[in-house]
Amino acid sequence: MPYAFKIALRHLTANIGQTALLASGVAMAVFIFIFMSALIGGLADLLVNRTLGNLAHVTVEASDADLPLLAPYAGETALVARQRSTRRDTGMLDAGPLRDLIETMPGVARAALEVTEGGVLIRGGRVQRVSVTGLEPDRLNAIIRFDRAMQAGTARLTGETLMIGATLADDLGLSVGRTVMLRGDTGNSVTLTVGGVFRIGAGQIDAAAAFIDITTARTLFDSPNRVSRIAIRLEDFNTAERTAARIEATTGLTATPWTETSEQLFDALVAQARTGLVLKSFAMLTIVIGIASSLMLTTYRRRPEIGIMRAMGATQGFIVVVFVIQGMLIGVIGGVAGGVLGLVSLVPFPAIEDVQSGQLPIDVAQGSIGLGIALTTLAATLAAILPARAASRIDPVEAIGQ
Amino acid sequence: MTALQPADALLQLRNLTKTFGSGETATHVLRSLDLSLQSGEMTALVGASGSGKSTLLNILGTLLRPSSGQFRMLGEDLFTADDATLTAFRNRHIGFVFQFHNLLPDFTALENVMFPSSVRDGHERPAARRRASELLDRVGLADRVGYRTTKLSGGQKQRVAVARALMNDPALILADEPTGNLDRASARQVMDLLAEINRAAGTTFLISTHDDKIAAACSRRIEISDGRIVSDWS
Numbered sequence: 234m235p236y237a238f239k240i241a242l243r244h245l246t247a248n249i250g251q252t253a254l255l256a257s258g259v260a261m262a263v264f265i266f267i268f269m270s271a272l273i274g275g276l277a278d279l280l281v282n283r284t285l286g287n288l289a290h291v292t293v294e295a296s297d298a299d300l301p302l303l304a305p306y307a308g309e310t311a312l313v314a315r316q317r318s319t320r321r322d323t324g325m326l327d328a329g330p331l332r333d334l335i336e337t338m339p340g341v342a343r344a345a346l347e348v349t350e351g352g353v354l355i356r357g358g359r360v361q362r363v364s365v366t367g368l369e370p371d372r373l374n375a376i377i378r379f380d381r382a383m384q385a386g387t388a389r390l391t392g393e394t395l396m397i398g399a400t401l402a403d404d405l406g407l408s409v410g411r412t413v414m415l416r417g418d419t420g421n422s423v424t425l426t427v428g429g430v431f432r433i434g435a436g437q438i439d440a441a442a443a444f445i446d447i448t449t450a451r452t453l454f455d456s457p458n459r460v461s462r463i464a465i466r467l468e469d470f471n472t473a474e475r476t477a478a479r480i481e482a483t484t485g486l487t488a489t490p491w492t493e494t495s496e497q498l499f500d501a502l503v504a505q506a507r508t509g510l511v512l513k514s515f516a517m518l519t520i521v522i523g524i525a526s527s528l529m530l531t532t533y534r535r536r537p538e539i540g541i542m543r544a545m546g547a548t549q550g551f552i553v554v555v556f557v558i559q560g561m562l563i564g565v566i567g568g569v570a571g572g573v574l575g576l577v578s579l580v581p582f583p584a585i586e587d588v589q590s591g592q593l594p595i596d597v598a599q600g601s602i603g604l605g606i607a608l609t610t611l612a613a614t615l616a617a618i619l620p621a622r623a624a625s626r627i628d629p630v631e632a633i634g635q
Numbered sequence: 636m637t638a639l640q641p642a643d644a645l646l647q648l649r650n651l652t653k654t655f656g657s658g659e660t661a662t663h664v665l666r667s668l669d670l671s672l673q674s675g676e677m678t679a680l681v682g683a684s685g686s687g688k689s690t691l692l693n694i695l696g697t698l699l700r701p702s703s704g705q706f707r708m709l710g711e712d713l714f715t716a717d718d719a720t721l722t723a724f725r726n727r728h729i730g731f732v733f734q735f736h737n738l739l740p741d742f743t744a745l746e747n748v749m750f751p752s753s754v755r756d757g758h759e760r761p762a763a764r765r766r767a768s769e770l771l772d773r774v775g776l777a778d779r780v781g782y783r784t785t786k787l788s789g790g791q792k793q794r795v796a797v798a799r800a801l802m803n804d805p806a807l808i809l810a811d812e813p814t815g816n817l818d819r820a821s822a823r824q825v826m827d828l829l830a831e832i833n834r835a836a837g838t839t840f841l842i843s844t845h846d847d848k849i850a851a852a853c854s855r856r857i858e859i860s861d862g863r864i865v866s867d868w869s
Contacts, residue, residue: 236753247741541737544698545799546726547754548719630698633737 237551241558244535252563258523259567260574263609266516267575267600273509274599277502278585281470284498285491287377287435289464291477293335293488295325324348324459331484332463338483340476342468345375346460348450354397354443355414356405363401363443365417367450376464377438379431385409386429390446394428398439402430415443417453425449520567520609521616524560528620532556532627539624540632549625556624560617561610568609572602644671645806645839646695651704653690653862664690665701666862674806675837676869677830679850682859688843689811691859695841696729696809697721709806726755730800730838732829734812736792738784738799744771744791745780748798755803763802770798774828790821797828801838810842814849826852 245252325331328346336344348367353360370390374380379388384399386409395415397407407413407427416422425445432439451457467476473490480488492499532539539552582595653665664687672678682688693699694706697713706714709728713721730751731737738747748767753759771780774794784792793813800808810829814822826849832838842853850856855869 234758236756236758239759243741537737538739538741541739542750542754543722544696544725544731544737545751545754546722546803548722551754630693633733 237554238558240555241562244531244555244559245562252566255524255527255563256567256570259520259563259609259613260571262516262519262523263568263571263605264574264578266513266605266608267572267602268579268595269509269512269516270605271575271579271595271597271600272593273505273512275582275585275588275594275596277505278596278599279588279594280498280502280505282585283434285470285495287433287438288491288495289376289462290467290470290473290491291465291480291488292494293325293331293463293465293480293484293486294461295486324456324461325463325486326458328460328463331486334483335463335465335480338476338479340468340472341465343372343375343466345369345372345464346447347462347464348447348454348456348459349461350418350450350454352415352417352443352453354401354405355416356407356411359405361401361405361441363397363415363441364437365415365450365453366442366444367447367453368444369447376466377433379429379433379444382431382433384430384432386427388429388431390428390444392446392449393426394446395425396429396431396444397427398442399430399432400436400440401442402427404440415445415453419453419455421453421455423449423453517608517612520564520612524563524613524616525619527563528556528560528617529623531559532620532624535624536627536632539627540629543627543629544633552625552627553618553621556621557614557617560621561614564610564613565606567613568606571609572606575600575602575605645674645676646670646672646708647705648695649705651694651706652702653687653694653699654702664862665694668704668862668864670857670864670867672807672839672841674839675833676855677833677840677853678842678855678857679853680841680843680857680859681845681850684845686859687862688859692809692811692841692843695807696731697725723755726751727803728806730803730805730808732793732796732800732808732810732813734815736784736789736796736816738792738795740783740785743781743783744776744787744795744798747784747795748802750799751802767798767802770801771795774798775824788821789817790824793817793821793825794828797825797832801832801836804836805838807839807841810840812843812845814844814846822846822849 332344332346335341346369350365352363352365354363368390373388373390379396388396390396395413402408405413409427409430411427412424413427414422414424447460451459467473470491474492477488477490480486542552576597579595579597579600582593582597585594585596588594648668648670651665651668652663655662655664668691680688680691690699694701701714704714711724713724716724739750742750745764745767748770749759749763752763752766756763768780771777774797776791776794776798779787779791784795787795813829814825817825829840829842830852833840842849844850856866857864858866
């Protein structure tokens with residue numbers, strides 16, 4: 234064992250009570266760090282699950298055709314107001330292979346073709362305007378987890394069935410097994426049976442959306458072999474921008490990450506993450522100040538011993554190393570204790586998807602336990618440098634004479 | 636009185652001064668001091684309190700820098716040496732026995748004796764452990780090897796300090812009132828031990844003392860007063 238390490242260890246074990254108290258303070262700060270990380274991360278996940286959970290993380294659509302080249306007269310400027318095309322042939326043709334390609338990209342969990350248009354549901358004398366989405370039956374739960382949100386019926390689509398939200402079903406007096414007429418904006422109509430009623434918690438989808446089989450949707454909207462978009466769910470929603478850029482580079486199509494379509498949510502998450510960073514920084518600052526002040530007191534108390542060591546041939550560098558190791562050991566002990574405390578405290582919290590109203594959204598996986606311990610050790614080591622340097626400069630004659 | 640200034644002396648001081656403070660508040664503790672010590676000598680340094688004995692011992696121990704003059708030991712110029720050089724020199728060539736023993740309280744007797752060797756090597760060598768055990772045996776503490784120094788009597792602590800001073804087989808041992816804090820029996824034991832080491836190993840001792848009996852046991856006696864050597868005889 235290196236001699237400086239042995240001396241540092243002996244200093245710590247010589248006064249177990251004081252060392253335990255100091256390590257407990259560090260452990261508490263580490264626990265706060267871990268708890269804040271888990272809470273901020275969990276809160277972000279909860280927000281995303283409750284909002285982004287029903288949205289695609291990335292959507293891929295056909296790029297608009299290039300603008301015609303305008304040649305303004307000399308000295309003049311051409312102003313162009315561009316409007317997205319409303320023609321029915323603007324979707325993507327034969328997008329199946331593209332979907333399969335996207336699904337092989339790293340970070341992509343699922344990709345699904347969608348046809349989206351407007352329409353009306355007609356039930357007796359009642360008429361309700363709805364957003365109609367045609368989904369691939371075998372990828373029904375790729376974006377919205379219908380299988381977890383069904384109130385009645387099953388999460389399944391055939392050419393003769395549709396799924397609607399519970400609010401819409403109430404408004405139109407519909408239930409599973411009832412028939413309803415769906416008329417598209419093209420003027421085409423189809424009569425379908427309600428196969429399932431869901432409630433996913435997003436008002437607009439529960440109240441004004443109908444989901445049908447993609448083949449039925451293509452017929453209804455006169456767009457054979459076309460899809461409106463490819464909806465993509467990622468393994469980690471935080472990689473949306475990077476993945477969207479990769480898809481654009483690979484396919485030449487327009488890929489839009491959720492951070493653009495839900496900008497306010499993104500801003501809120503960024504602000505929340507910054508708040509968490511500030512709180513975690515304060516926890517680290519507490520560790521640094523606590524250890525630095527404690528080691529300052531320790532070096533003062535051990536002045537005579539430092540003087541003896543210097544008289545016996547210990548160099549200034551050796552004294553610095555002894556006290557820096559002391560700081561590091563306190564960091565490791567406090568860090569590991571805080572990590573264990575954090576883990577034990579956080580494990581009983583329910584998983585994010587099971588969090589009920591009023592419960593803290595804690596995500597243990599985002600507790601940054603390893604990072605917390607590593608940062609604490611680093612902070613404690615750095616905090617020890619100043620007291621260690623002060624100790625190394627103690628005058629041995631003065632110190633021994635005390 | 637004999638003036639000892641041979642060229643092959645263990646250490647030589649020439650015109651050495653030490654002044655604390657400056658200007659009107661300056662205190663001249665050592666004034667134009669000339670001194671040589673020969674290898675194997677056992678010298679008593681006597682003088683009243685405040686005469687400059689401890690300051691001289693601290694300078695010779697390289698713990699304190701002189702203000703001016705020359706200071707050479709074992710051929711090395713210690714007046715101009717930097718801190719790292721002085722520390723290494725002190726560790727290798729100088730042993731200390733203090734009045735209040737100055738042992739490390741959290742360490743055992745054996746670990747205290749090993750300290751000068753271990754701090755030099757960066758780890759505790761088995762050979763150092765064996766030598767420290769032998770030294771503790773030599774000072775009569777073979778049965779106290781694993782004791783924390785806080786569990787030892789004053790006399791035992793001072794014998795541990797003597798063993799520690801011998802650990803690196805130094806050329807010079809500086810002892811500042813080594814028996815000043817001991818009862819009569821313990822003082823005699825420690826003094827007999829120092830004399831025996833001097834005879835057996837030829838280790839050079841410079842012992843600061845107020846005790847005439849200890850001074851009488853030494854082969855040379857230097858008296859210092861008001862920062863000057865006023866008598867030096869052997």
